Amino acid sequence: DGGITQSPKYLFRKEGQNVTLSCEQNLNHDAMYWYRQDPGQGLRLIYYSQIVNDFQKGDIAEGYSVSREKKESFPLTVTSAQKNPTAFYLCASSTPFRANTEAFFGQGTRLTVV
């Protein structure tokens, strides 16, 4: 089945630690995105990538980093510089250069600082 896989589902981070969230897609989509969702709120864009080896900052990129070495993979690192990282993280992908541009989402990773 084609889809987007995020791992792990739950992640705990100690103060001062960097952690990496995985996102893999087998939909052959060119574009991939990372969003953050806080309780009772909508989604805010962290980073996005439209092609391999290229990515751009979204609205809340500070304290986060990404890489796009393969079309299928777009990992997100939450660094120690992110002061309030506890949130639900969602990865998405789409085909922005075609007629149907809707984004499809993974099942999310819930990150908690302990």
Place this chain on the structure above:
Amino acid sequence: EDQVTQSPEALRLQEGESSSLNCSYTVSGLRGLFWYRQDPGKGPEFLFTLYSAGEEKEKERLKATLTKKESFLHITAPKPEDSATYLCAVQARAGNMLTFGGGTRLMVKP
């Protein structure tokens, strides 16, 4: 700057009681407006894309409509399994990112 506002923030309905959710938007040239359903602890599930004013899409008890300033998600005779958060997002012609509203949390009581 693109903006999306959804109302109400929360909506409680009795089973069978029809209603509508609102999504007001401002965008510099609309490429598409998207509706998603999100269950607790899950990723959003795609429902509809609307591209131009006057367009309508239907799926089971849901019907989405679009004007130049807002979109409505009409829910006819809802069932408890329709309980979820419904998210609206817009995509501008100039870019590929989605700008999301805050969502409407729908609760349908049996």
